[in-house]
Amino acid sequence: MSLPRTLGELRQSPFSEQRLQTRRVKDELRDNLVMKLRQGGPIFPGIVGYDDSVVPQIVNAVLSRHNFILLGLRGQAKSRILRALSTLLDPHMPYVAGCEIHDNPYSPICRRCRDEIAKHGDSTAIAYLTPHERYVEKLATPDVTIADLIGDIDPIKAARGGHELSSEMTVHYGLVPRANRGIFAINELPDLAGKIQVGLFNIMQEGDVQIKGYPIRLPLDIALVFSANPEDYTARGKIVTPLKDRIGSEIRTHYPASIDEGIAITAQEAWTQRNGHRLQVPKYVQEVIERIAFAAREDKKVDKRSGVSQRLPISCMENVISNAERRAIHHDEKLVVPRIGDVYAAMPAITGKLELEYEGEMKGADHVGRELIRTAVARTYDTFFKGVDTQQIVQWFDLGGEIQLPDSAGAAEALQSLRGIQGLMEKLVKLNVGPKDAPEVQVSAAEFVLEGLHAHKRIGRNEERVFTAGEKQPKHTEKPFEREDVPFRGRRPYN
Numbered sequence: 001m002s003l004p005r006t007l008g009e010l011r012q013s014p015f016s017e018q019r020l021q022t023r024r025v026k027d028e029l030r031d032n033l034v035m036k037l038r039q040g041g042p043i044f045p046g047i048v049g050y051d052d053s054v055v056p057q058i059v060n061a062v063l064s065r066h067n068f069i070l071l072g073l074r075g076q077a078k079s080r081i082l083r084a085l086s087t088l089l090d091p092h093m094p095y096v097a098g099c100e101i102h103d104n105p106y107s108p109i110c111r112r113c114r115d116e117i118a119k120h121g122d123s124t125a126i127a128y129l130t131p132h133e134r135y136v137e138k139l140a141t142p143d144v145t146i147a148d149l150i151g152d153i154d155p156i157k158a159a160r161g162g163h164e165l166s167s168e169m170t171v172h173y174g175l176v177p178r179a180n181r182g183i184f185a186i187n188e189l190p191d192l193a194g195k196i197q198v199g200l201f202n203i204m205q206e207g208d209v210q211i212k213g214y215p216i217r218l219p220l221d222i223a224l225v226f227s228a229n230p231e232d233y234t235a236r237g238k239i240v241t242p243l244k245d246r247i248g249s250e251i252r253t254h255y256p257a258s259i260d261e262g263i264a265i266t267a268q269e270a271w272t273q274r275n276g277h278r279l280q281v282p283k284y285v286q287e288v289i290e291r292i293a294f295a296a297r298e299d300k301k302v303d304k305r306s307g308v309s310q311r312l313p314i315s316c317m318e319n320v321i322s323n324a325e326r327r328a329i330h331h332d333e334k335l336v337v338p339r340i341g342d343v344y345a346a347m348p349a350i351t352g353k354l355e356l357e358y359e360g361e362m363k364g365a366d367h368v369g370r371e372l373i374r375t376a377v378a379r380t381y382d383t384f385f386k387g388v389d390t391q392q393i394v395q396w397f398d399l400g401g402e403i404q405l406p407d408s409a410g411a412a413e414a415l416q417s418l419r420g421i422q423g424l425m426e427k428l429v430k431l432n433v434g435p436k437d438a439p440e441v442q443v444s445a446a447e448f449v450l451e452g453l454h455a456h457k458r459i460g461r462n463e464e465r466v467f468t469a470g471e472k473q474p475k476h477t478e479k480p481f482e483r484e485d486v487p488f489r490g491r492r493p494y495n
């Protein structure tokens with residue numbers, strides 16, 4: 001289909017004056033949303049876990065033609081949702097060609113376009129924007145100025161054109177006017193200076209702004225959406241009241257409610273489809289990685305106000321796969337199967353995502369990270385092995401058995417030693433793993449059982465990843481139920 005190229009052609013097309021003259025962005029979003037709702041199916045494909053909570057509220061906000069704000073901690077897909085709004089825009093939006101603020105050909109707001117149309121009439125050139133081009137995003141920081149966001153008076157433009165300084169012809173437009181007839185998203189709204197918030201409010205409310213004291217008429221057509229950390233947003237004085245008052249809906253986001261939702265998000269977001277090796281991430285490894293984030297979100301050593309981003313399990317998964325990949329390359333194995341040892345090796349992808357409280361700072365990020373992994377392993381182990389008798393395995397270690405399983409150990413060799421542990425391999429049926437599975441799969445599963453027993457303190461493990469008997473009698477007076485125990489108080493991280 002070829003799009004009309006002049007105003008005259010446009011009038012005779014489906015982009016008729018009757019249809020477009022008063023159709024504002026929020027009408028367009030609403031119309032297209034209504035159509036999507038009638039069709040059924042997901043409104044925002046790829047947004048996982050919000051179907052019954054956040055999505056219906058966003059739908060209501062769009063149907064209400066509201067400007068709205070998403071309130072949530074970091075890593076709750078706020079920017080992603082805002083970006084997804086552009087899928088509700090028309091595939092092509094006509095505007096007066098050459099206009100910096102993408103004027104509606106039937107009701108241009110800038111003088112240039114009005115002059116242009118008066119001069120050329122139906123032969124005025126028309127151009128188009130895609131939905132992607134109509135979405136503008138800005139991360140608010142305290143140093144954002146009115147000039148950045150709204151515009152500045154350009155004295156040179158004024159002098160050259162012989163305009164008054166207060167004429168709109170002299171304005172060098174900022175981001176907001178350039179987003180005219182589109183969606184403008186501001187992330188972390190409370191970080192915006194009060195003066196700028198007032199500027200935004202004026203645009204929303206009055207359609208005019210003051211730039212360097214000159215009032216400029218700018219009846220823009222924009223869907224304004226925002227995101228913020230809930231505590232910052234509700235803190236007194238962070239948001240100027242008239243602006244807050246103009247934000248129609250306040251929508252709270254949240255972290256995945258269940259482990260399975262978390263796994264689905266991580267599986268979607270993490271870079272796992274890599275060239276080269278066949279990859280098989282066991283369910284229990286996925287669960288452990290997800291449970292690290294869940295454990296961190298409830299750990300009192302981790303700062304609640306900043307939250308624990310979903311990017312933690314995503315980066316962790318990528319690092320876990322890489323560590324397994326590295327091992328596979330080294331041993332020339334064709335199948336990449338991550339192990340729990342790889343999760344411990346993925347510490348660099350975990351510690352940076354945790355904002356620690358004082359107590360956590362005292363213990364150190366690595367220590368907190370290892371504790372979280374261990375908690376995650378223990379909980380995951382329980383989902384697979386609750387009520388399973390593992391006495392025989394524990395006994396093997398109690399009788400002096402030892403096995404070293406560095407994360408770099410090749411599968412064939414490791415499997416050989418693991419088979420020597422009485423009662424171990426037959427337990428893997430709980431993980432749907434049997435003697436006919438690839439060695440990589442069997443080793444990972446068996447190691448998970450040992451890590452699970454270790455996480456429950458049934459057996460011991462030192463820094464060199466040697467599994468041994470558990471500590472039956474405390475060597476020195478130790479609080480028996482403290483989560484961290486002797487092997488963790490190491491000279492160096494052992495993974």
Ligand SMILES: [Zn+2]
Nearest residue numbers: 099103110113
């Ligand atoms: Zn214009």
